[in-house]
Amino acid sequence: MERGVIVGVLLVISLFAGIPAAIQFTEASNPDYTCTVDVMPGVARANASELVEARGEFSTFPLGLQCTFTTTDGATITVGPGWFATVLAAIALGSLATALLTATIRRQSQHEKAAYD
DSSP, rough: OOOOHHHHHHHHHHHHHHHHHHHHHHHTSSSSHHIIIIIIIHHHHSSSOOOOEEEEEEEEEEEEEEEEEEEESOEEEEEEEHHHHHHHHHHHHHHHHHHHHHHHHHHHHHHHHHHHH
């Protein structure tokens, strides 16, 4: 397989694997709101006690939104992000790095070939 095709495939993999990671960053723009609207209803159904406060913060490892809820009795419930976005972000970065390395090696070999001709 030609190196140009390999670089193209790696860039496509990087793009598609990076989409879930990018979505995680958009959720981090207003974490308290996202925790209250998107996560809190599921947590409230799973727990009999009433939730009073929702706090959200962006977690870099694992990648995503971490929500902490306070109940009426003072207990806290933390819902962390899953590993799916983190794994895909690692795949995206690895694919991108490999594509750049492959493209750099290709350019160097073309320059060396031209120098010897």
